[in-house]
Amino acid sequence: MKQRFHEQLDLFVHQTTKEGKQECGDSFYFTATDDYFICVVADGLGSGKFANESSMAVVSLVEQNHQEDVEVLMKRCNEVLAHKRGAAVSIFKVHFKTREFVYSCVGNIRFFLYSPDGKLTYPLPVTGYLSGRPQVFNTQRYFYEPDSKFLIYSDGFDIHGAKSLLKGYRPVSVIAEEIISTHQNSADDATFIVGSLL
């Protein structure tokens, strides 16, 4: 799937399901308004039906409340996962006018932001996963340059060399095709989203 998602954003999304499973344990959602773009990636613990139930609960919560702050959404995602299996959750929100983005993650979802001056930003996740227990978050705020690119992916992908993937002026579709051709994996649910902030 590829598209000019928004006048300030190109996106490419790719998702595969673990071999032999009907339902994907990873879920994602994104939307944009005139003011911001918000994206959530959730990797439900394990695979199959109950992993899907957890990651879909997270996605639904964000879908219905995307105007809220990232930290608030993370807390509410944690609450919604009580009595479910649990999930790694990453949420980020990009504010177009101020060129700021806010990022928070608990669990094994990786995020890279590459700015055209060669700087790579990769906020480290809080280890663990959300399952309704008391949870500390580490929500971070950054500024980004025009033409910055981001890559977010679940642990079904094991991507080395994010910087060399994102550098240069290649369209997101070309970066995505390279990831698909060199990192395909059917042993786990796998999701990546690559975007370019114009």
Ligand SMILES: [Mn+2]
């Ligand atoms: Mn996984």
